[in-house]
Amino acid sequence: MITISSEIIRYLITGIFNTLVGYGTFFVFYRFVNLSPELSNAIGYGIGLISAFILNRLFVFKRTIFSFGAFLRFVLSFIISFILNLAILYYFHRSLHVIPEIAQIAAMIAYTIIFYLLNKYFVWKHK
Incomplete structure (x- = not known):
């Protein structure tokens, strides 16, 4: 039986929130402001950075x-x-x-996996 830790579940919940903010921002800037996909992506991730730090620090880890x-x-x-x-x-x-x-969805999956691993073993392992 495969069990998923509560930490991973909290990370995924946090990720869903940040994904909605980031992808929503990406979509708005790409579709309605007519910025490039890359710049729209950067703006979306930039907006979510501080909230992601706070949620990961307090809620996830x-x-x-x-x-x-x-x-x-x-x-x-x-x-x-x-x-x-x-x-x-x-x-x-x-x-x-x-x-x-669609390309951004594949990119977000890779981002989610590597960012979790870096958070778990590099960012928050220090006390």
């Missing part, structure tokens, strides 16, 4: 005390995950000619 070191590790982990996201979006859209709205 249950750290009540603010740590500047953890914040820096979080931002570095975000940058690494975002670069992976952007590379996948670019490759799917520009090379495989997948529409940006």
